[in-house]
Amino acid sequence: MSAVFLILRAGPLDPVAAILGQKQDPVMAHQIRLQLGIIRPDGSPVPLWEQYLEFMHGLITLNFGQSWVISRGTPVMDLIVARAPVTIWLGFWSVMIALLIGIPLGFYAGLNPNTSSDYLASFGGIVWRAMPNFWLAIILSSVLVSSQFFTESLFGVALSWREWLWDTGVIGGPPLDNLADPEQLFAAIKWIMPAAIVLGSSSMGNEMRIGRTAVLETINSNYVETARAKGLSGRIIVWKHVFRNALIPLVPIISGEAFLLVGGSVLVELVFGINGLGKLTFDAINSADLTMAGGILFIFAVFLQVMNIIQDFLYTLIDPRIGYEQS
Amino acid sequence: MSETVTQTKSFGERILEQPGPALVWVLGLLILGALEMGAIAEVTVAIVSALASAFASLGTAVLGGPVLPSISGSIAGGLESAATVAAGLPDLVSRSVIPNQGYQTPDGVWHGTFLGLEPKYAWLLRVALVYGYMFVFLWWLWRGYRTYVANYRTADWTPRDDMVRRLRSHSWGKFGMVVVICFVGMAMFAPTVSPSTGDQNMYNMNAHDIQYFDEETGSVEEISVLQANFQSASQGSGSQNVGLWQYDEFNRFHPFGTLTSPGQDLFTFMAYGARISLLVGVVAISIALVLAAGLGMITAYYKGLADLTVVFVSDTIQSLPSLLVLMLASMVFSHHWLGKIYNGGLLLAVMFGIVYFPNMWRSIRGPALQVAEEEWVDAAKSYGQRSSTTMRKHMLPYILGYLLIYGSMSIGGVIIGTAGLTFLGFGINPPVPEWGRAISMGQAYVTTPAWHISLLPGLLIVVVVTGFNALGDGIRDAMDPESEGEDTSAGVGATGGGA
Secondary structure, three states: OHHHHHHHHHOOOOHHHHHHOOOOOHHHHHHHHHHHOOEOOOOOEOOHHHHHHHHHHHHHOOOOOEOOOOOOOOEHHHHHHHHHHHHHHHHHHHHHHHHHHHHHHHHHHHHOOOOHHHHHHHHHHHHHHOOOHHHHHHHHHHHHHOHHHHHHHHHOOOOOOOOOOOOOOOOOOOOOOOOOOHHHHHHHHHHHHHHHHHHHHHHHHHHHHHHHHHHHHHHOOHHHHHHHHOOOOHHHHHHHHHHHHHHOOHHHHHHHHHHHHHHHHHHHHHHHOOOOHHHHHHHHHHOOOHHHHHHHHHHHHHHHHHHHHHHHHHHHHHOOOOOOOOO | OOOOOOOOOOHHHHHHHOOHHHHHHHHHHHHHHHHOHHHHHHHHHHHHHHHHHHHHHHHHHHHOOOOOHHHHHHHHHHHHHHHHHHHHOOOOOOOOOOOOOOEEOOOOOEEOOHHHOOHHHHHHHHHHHHHHHHHHHHHHHHHHHHHHHHHHOOOOOOHHHHHHHHHHOOHHHHHHHHHHHHHHHHHHOHHHHOOOOHHHHHHOHHHOEEEEEEOOOOEEEEEEHHHHHHHOOOOOOOOOOOOOOEEOOOOOEEOOOEOOOOOOEHHHHHHHHHHHHHHHHHHHHHHHHHHHHHHHHHHHHHOHHHHHHHHHHHHHHHHOOHHHHHHHHHHHOOOOHHHOHHHHHHHHHHHHHHHHHHHHHHHHHHHHHHHHOOHHHHHHHHOOOOHHHHHHHHHHHHHHHHHHHHHHHHHHHHHHHHHHHHHHOOOOOOOOOOHHHHHHHOHHHOOOOOOHHHHHHHHHHHHHHHHHHHHHHHHHHHHOHHHOOOOHHHOOOOOOOOO
């Protein structure tokens, strides 16, 4: 975070110019500098280390100050809290998509190695992983927006994604205030699904590949052979011996998804027009709203650290051999 | 490093003893070089003049005034004449041999193109020639290596032979290699493979005129490229679209169609975009590799405090979401001189290098620690060898292979990341072409007849990144047969769409 502070405050960017825009009124500029805490009331500049201490104090107490440009005067924390739910919803479903599709496919490929479906899954995973997700987002959103034309020309039935099952939009984020109502819940899930698929795509490919090799490795291990010799049924072997052990190398991939999600949410939210944290980050950086950008970066960094801790917990949960004392 | 232990003959003596194969090979190389004489000379002159101007400006800066105007002036003059000489030399793989820009008169005859061919075929011929030349050249280099192995190497077998053999039988890796070679070729020969030149198509559209046959006036007219591009832009509707494999109304051929306003040729845009993608990727990965290798060896050799410091630094870098930091950095430096070099390319490369190195360092740390424990390192130490020499001579060769693998696997991530940042409007600034910008230009046209604008650059990124990953897989399997298909050892080495 100190690095972020340095970039923000000591870098060659002038926030006052960003706020004032074209017209440079010296009186206004003075007021703004005063408000930002860059200068003292008598006009002398505040030394950098004092700014730094104040900045760090603000971070620890979750008080990031006020937004400079995007929405002047609103505390950064309020904006983050207002925008966060959609992003959390998106992130949650993209993780679920990756888990529910990537891992089963990978395990299936690993259990049936060197069959044509294995090759299809592996190849698909490799190519899927190499796709830039902003590009995938553009293609998917455009296709879905005019889905009735595509389905009509391909299958002869005009099927609009917008109206299919639940009436939702393609672009934009779903309203999340009434999730207790099943109708609303499913509509919200459907609404977020395209963005979640795109966001989860790269980690899905990773999980598939690693799931496949992990299963292959455990299947060829001695204890699986022992279990087979003991006369256990294939189903029990797979669920009790293979599945659990194959999950271990997947743990860092799953928690590593957090990194992909944070970066990817900016691109995906921008393309899908979802008004979440990613969009807020983009706006903040684009309009040089430095308190805003610093605050969001801090929140993201904390989130990533929490994910790392969760990863360690998951390890101990899945693999009892990894004790907490040893690490 | 000489492998001669039993024999004391030097490499030169071995060649003198049996000069036949070596002569044949050198002769072939000379012929291939002669075909490309012009290009080689031009590149050399360009590099020399760039260095000279850099030195001249440095000299001016250091000495505080125009001390050497006459000398630098005469140097510049000499270089200019050298450049004209170089341009006059024969050059098989150049635009001027097979021109593809011309106009068609109503009788169906093409003027200005190669042998009066249709621009389409002239362009295809040129591309085929470029790639043919490149592959022949690479094949010849490969043959040179085989000749050396067969005739001049004293050792019958080295471990590298096994690596080469494994790589040769690794079809996935070979696929990756071909893709990477095609991509590098596209970037290297961008002015030649593209239907239009970069200067004409992107940087100085107004300074160039093209001839075309106007049906209304019935004569050959001239129009500036800028005007022509505006009129042949792809706007999505049926009448205003130049799609794949089509001619525009000025008889210009567009293999990938045109962009939106102003309608530059998409293929030219992408060929030049490949240059910057490759440049940013290679520079970034080199920075990351040098940092990772240097720090990896230092931490493995000294351990203790050095190790701890690097762990701290890399943890700090890794705890930040890289894409956001990159966005922030390119925004903050956008008006700074650092952000101006190559329209942000250098800044991006440096930032990517810094962001990518912790991961690589972590991957290299294990092998480096392992080799630092080896007896030969201990022996070198007790022999009184300097620590830097020990690291370079006894540790570096061991980790070099890992570096190659991670480098190849991470470059895809840099390419995607650069495209993503440019897509967002950070990253590379116009007019330097970048694939991400083409994607963002075509964003609104995906379901219209102008779908090519977004789709093709994206597909190309997918293919190139897959190619680099496949090459990395191939190299890994070739170096370490035990890791066959084992992804976990590469860790998070392979990078992808997450940008």
